[in-house]
Amino acid sequence: MMIHHGSSSRLVRRRRALLVGALVLLVPAGLAAYFIAVLGSFPGATTHPGGGVAAGIIEPRFTQPPFALDEANGYIRLGESLSPESAELPALTNLDPGLLKAVRSAARDARRAGIELGVNSGWRSEALQEWMLTQAIKDYGSESAARRFVSTPESSRHVSGEAVDIGPTDAAAWVERHGNRYGLCRIYANEPWHFELATTPGGPCPALRTDAS
Numbered sequence: 769m770m771i772h773h774g775s776s777s778r779l780v781r782r783r784r785a786l787l788v789g790a791l792v793l794l795v796p797a798g799l800a801a802y803f804i805a806v807l808g809s810f811p812g813a814t815t816h817p818g819g820g821v822a823a824g825i826i827e828p829r830f831t832q833p834p835f836a837l838d839e840a841n842g843y844i845r846l847g848e849s850l851s852p853e854s855a856e857l858p859a860l861t862n863l864d865p866g867l868l869k870a871v872r873s874a875a876r877d878a879r880r881a882g883i884e885l886g887v888n889s890g891w892r893s894e895a896l897q898e899w900m901l902t903q904a905i906k907d908y909g910s911e912s913a914a915r916r917f918v919s920t921p922e923s924s925r926h927v928s929g930e931a932v933d934i935g936p937t938d939a940a941a942w943v944e945r946h947g948n949r950y951g952l953c954r955i956y957a958n959e960p961w962h963f964e965l966a967t968t969p970g971g972p973c974p975a976l977r978t979d980a981s
Contacts, residue, residue: 833899841893842926849886849935851875862891863929867965870950871932874943883942888961889933894921916958916979925964933961948973956980 837843842859844850852868852875854860860868875885892900898921904914918924925931934940940961944954953966953973959980967973 831903833895835895835899837896841896842889842891843896844887844889849888850890852885852887859890859892860887863932864965866951867930867932870952870965870969871934871963874947874950874952877946877949878939878942881942883939884936885939885943886935887932888935889926890931891929892924892926894927897921897924897927912981915981919980931955931962931964933959934963935961 835841839857839859842862844859850857850859852860852872863871871885871887878885897919901911901914901918901920904918905911908914908916919926921927934943937960940963943952943963944960947953947963948967949970951965951967951969951971952963954960955962955964955966955974955977956979957976958978
């Protein structure tokens with residue numbers, strides 16, 4: 769049967785709509801929150817590398833911040849990550865020196881194991897953290913719900929330079945298994961990407977906290 773180009777285009781659009789609907793139903797709220805809040809999605813995010821469906825779905829809820837989303841504020845674009853060896857980038861250089869050293873050591877050993885480790889988020893400015901919390905409140909409907917994933921600037925370990933978010937998934941899983949060799953520990957049960965320098969090298973990691981609240 770011959771399909772006319774117009775019918776074919778409508779079929780493609782219908783299939784895409786069905787796919788988007790399925791993703792909305794299947795993506796867990798916590799994972800969506802990570803893409804939305806932690807990585808700082810904002811209007812125009814669909815043009816970013818890795819922006820994809822999740823960023824497009826939530827785009828109307830977000831407003832451009834009253835400051836520059838740039839390296840000076842520790843901003844890392846959605847879908848991008850930094851090599852821990854990167855120099856002169858505030859998201860890394862403003863980290864606690866001990867934490868940065870541990871992450872770099874872990875990254876070198878992970879690479880030997882065939883895993884490329886990246887930093888999806890490191891140090892953040894107070895302005896960036898405040899804006900991320902504001903966006904998360906819009907998404908979740910209340911500050912108490914939003915703070916399960918995004919801390920206030922005053923309490924954020926990213927703002928103090930004492931936390932990193934590791935990606936991709938296999939790299940975060942590798943650090944969870946081996947990170948205590950370097951003093952790195954996963955902190956929250958609902959954030960498998962968030963690590964802090966929470967033990968002495970080779971020591972046991974503390975029990976997971978439920979969330980950031």
